[in-house]
Amino acid sequence: MELRRYLPSDLTQISQLFYDTVHTxxxxxxxxxxxxxxxxxxxxLDNWNKSFLTHYTLVAVVNNEIVGFGDITMEGYIDRLYVHKDYQGQGIATALCNALENAIESDQxxxxxxxxxxxxxxxxGYRVIRAQQVSRNGVELTNYVMEKNK
Known part of the structure; x- marks a missing residue:
């Protein structure tokens, strides 16, 4: 597996990976x-591309296929971290998260x-600060605000 910086040409593969992973x-x-x-x-796609280019964004590649991606802001907020549905449990999320955290000068x-x-x-080592409900098109989704000190 290779980790490399995001390129705008990755967006089509990333959008499909995102959809497939969420739905499975x-x-x-x-x-x-x-x-x-x-x-x-x-x-x-335009907004995602702009966001990826603003953040520190990495993709994980196996045999020329994107199998994961993640991005982090300069303040240390991990915005997205997704691994291809067929590559779960292989350490890809860990490798991405390690690289993202190591790339940013943040205490938290x-x-x-x-x-x-x-x-x-x-x-x-992240801890839950609080559970929250996020509303999308009137549908509530639970997620967790989490943090970790460096």
Missing amino acids: VNAADYSKEQLDVWATGQLD FTTHASITAKPFFERR
């Missing part, structure tokens, strides 16, 4: 209605973790 991996913790508003299949890291991702972040 997160299906154990969220309803179909919740999954449909979380990952609609209609991403604002934060994220808004899904129910599914919460145990991963807890194993990394």
